[in-house]
Every structure is written in structure tokens, then in C-alpha cells.
Amino acid sequence: MLGATHSKFASLHDVELCTQAATGERRAFGELVRRHGSAVRGVLRRMGAQGAEADDVAQDAFLTAFERIAEFRGEGTFAGWVRKIAARLYLRRLQRDRRLGAIATEEIEDEPDVGGGDADAAIDLDEALKTLGPAERLCVTLCFGAGLSHSEAAEALNLPLGTVKSHVKRGLDKLRTRLAPGDGADLEGRRGNG
Amino acid sequence: MAEIEFERRLERLFAATSELSDAGAFAERVARRLDAGWMARRWLIGAAGLVGGVIGVSQLMVSNLFQRAEAVGDSARLISTSLNHLSNGTDWVAAASSGGGVVWVAAAAAVVMMGFVLSRVIGEI
Numbered sequence: 001m002l003g004a005t006h007s008k009f010a011s012l013h014d015v016e017l018c019t020q021a022a023t024g025e026r027r028a029f030g031e032l033v034r035r036h037g038s039a040v041r042g043v044l045r046r047m048g049a050q051g052a053e054a055d056d057v058a059q060d061a062f063l064t065a066f067e068r069i070a071e072f073r074g075e076g077t078f079a080g081w082v083r084k085i086a087a088r089l090y091l092r093r094l095q096r097d098r099r100l101g102a103i104a105t106e107e108i109e110d111e112p113d114v115g116g117g118d119a120d121a122a123i124d125l126d127e128a129l130k131t132l133g134p135a136e137r138l139c140v141t142l143c144f145g146a147g148l149s150h151s152e153a154a155e156a157l158n159l160p161l162g163t164v165k166s167h168v169k170r171g172l173d174k175l176r177t178r179l180a181p182g183d184g185a186d187l188e189g190r191r192g193n194g
Numbered sequence: 195m196a197e198i199e200f201e202r203r204l205e206r207l208f209a210a211t212s213e214l215s216d217a218g219a220f221a222e223r224v225a226r227r228l229d230a231g232w233m234a235r236r237w238l239i240g241a242a243g244l245v246g247g248v249i250g251v252s253q254l255m256v257s258n259l260f261q262r263a264e265a266v267g268d269s270a271r272l273i274s275t276s277l278n279h280l281s282n283g284t285d286w287v288a289a290a291s292s293g294g295g296v297v298w299v300a301a302a303a304a305v306v307m308m309g310f311v312l313s314r315v316i317g318e319i
Contacts, residue, residue: 026228034221041220042211055220062224063231125207144201145208176200179207 014078022069029066036079040086043145046129047138049090057093061086080147087146091156103134128178136171139164239313247309254301
């Protein structure tokens with residue numbers, strides 16, 4: 001019975017599941033959680049959240065999404081919408097715990113030795129992100145992982161727009177050096193389309 | 195141009211997240227929290243409706259509404275008696291207002307309705 005219900009929802013598109021969830025159908029929403037839970041947790045981990053904390057925030061994000069599901073108009077993807085919610089919740093938590101200030105005002109150090117784009121070293125995105133400073137990683141992940149614009153990221157981080165752009169540019173420069181051209185194709189093939 | 199291509203590639207890399215091994219357990223934890231929240235909400239709505247009903251009844255009692263309603267009933271009986279003098283064929287007014295029972299039933303119905311409306315309003319909130 002449970003399996004039949006699951007397969008019934010498994011064949012539906014995200015937008016259809018959202019429509020059903022908006023009528024209070026929690027099983028439809030459960031299918032959305034099953035589909036996109038890993039992506040949301042992944043973004044939070046890349047923003048610097050540790051495993052348990054990332055899971056807590058991701059759960060809160062999905063609960064918030066369920067409460068506000070009627071606001072989702074299907075203009076973007078459901079996963080993108082929840083990722084944005086999760087990113088903002090995580091930033092709020094950092095702010096509440098007074099951790100955001102320390103990250104955001106992090107001193108920009110001299111360029112570390114990132115080792116160049118060695119094609120033999122198959123460094124994936126997560127490894128590459130580790131070479132970024134906390135502020136750079138946060139800004140890059142907010143803009144490219146959570147889909148926030150530079151202005152939205154600046155507002156969420158309570159930082160000047162120029163500072164955010166600077167963090168993103170420095171982060172991208174490091175990632176470009178780290179992620180050799182060949183690595184991306186390999187990676188995308190390995191990771192599947194999740 | 196190369197910069198834009200790299201940014202697109204980066205977006206694809208961010209989007210291409212592999213499923214975590216405990217994805218099912220995570221979904222179940224979210225479902226449990228959803229169910230718990232739903233249950234708490236139902237209890238809260240029910241309790242609020244009950245409290246609203248009790249407050250409504252007490253307010254009706256305090257404002258002597260029932261006595262006033264009975265006075266209105268007496269007036270109605272008086273009117274019906276007068277009408278009977280005018281026309282012997284129409285005695286429905288007297289039938290409707292005979293005794294205070296009708297007033298009490300109407301008051302009880304009003305209280306039930308008030309509780310129901312309160313529950314709905316809180317539910318919508």
C-alpha cells in the first residue's frame with residue numbers, strides 16, 4: 001500500500017507535487033523531500049555547515065517550504081526555491097549565534113598555493129571549495145549554489161555589494177585555477193544528474 | 195566569454211549533487227516533524243474552539259441575554275394575542291413564541307455556531 005502510494009507520487013512532476021502539497025497532501029511533499037533533500041543538504045554543507053547542523057537547517061527549510069508552498073508559483077525550480085530558503089535560514093542561524101560577523105569580516109589573506117590545474121589530480125568541487133576562505137566559499141555558494149544574486153547575497157550577509165562581488169571574484173579565480181578544464185566533464189559524468 | 199562559460203559550468207557542478215546515503219532517513223525525519231506539527235495544530239485549533247465556546251456562553255450569561263430574550267418572547271406573545279384578535283386564521287406567531295424553550299434552543303445554536311466560526315478562523319490563520 002505504502003509502495004503503491006510512493007510510486008503514484010514518484011511519477012509526478014515537481015510542479016504537480018507542489019500543487020497537491022498546497023492542498024495539504026503531505027505524502028506529495030514527502031516525495032519532494034526525497035527528491036531534493038540531498039541537494040539542499042549539499043548546498044548547506046558547501047556553505048560551511050557541519051553534517052548535523054546542515055541536516056537541521058535543511059529540515060527547517062523543508063518545513064518552511066511546506067508552510068509557504070502556496071507562494072511557490074513554479075517560476076523557478078522547486079529545488080532552487082528550497083535551496084534559497086535553506087541558505088537564508090542558515091545565514092540567520094549564523095547571525096543569531098554571532099558567527100556570521102566573524103566569517104563575513106574575515107581578513108583576505110594572500111593568495112594561497114592552490115597547486116595549479118593539474119589535470120591528473122581529479123579534484124572535485126567540494127575539494128576545490130575547501131581551498132577558499134570562509135567568506136569566499138559562502139559568497140560563491142550563495143550565488144552559484146543557492147541561486148542568490150549578488151545584491152541578494154549582500155543583503156542576506158549584511159555586507160556592501162562591492163565586498164560580496166570581491167569575495168565572489170576571488171573565489172571564482174581560485175576555483176578556475178583548481179578545476180582544470182578536463183575535471184568538469186569527468187565530474188559531471190560521475191555525479192550524474194541528481 | 196570564457197568567464198561566462200566557467201560560471202555556467204560551476205552552476206552545473208553545484209546543481210549536480212549525488213544522492214546522500216541517508217536520503218530516505220532524512221525524508222522520514224521531515225515527514226515525522228510535519229506530522230507532529232499537524233497534530234499539534236489540530237489540538238490547538240480544537241482547544242481554541244472549546245475555549246471560544248466557553249467564553250461565548252459566559253458572555254451571554256453575564257449580559258443577561260436570556261432574560262432579555264424571554265422578555266422579547268413575552269412581547270411576541272402579546273403581539274400574537276393582539277393579532278389573533280384581528281385574524282383568527284393566523285396563529286403561527288403564537289406557536290413560534292410559545293414558552294422560553296425556543297429562545298434557549300436559539301441561544302445554544304448561536305453558541306455552537308460561534309465555536310465553529312472561531313475554529314475555522316483560527317484554522318485559516
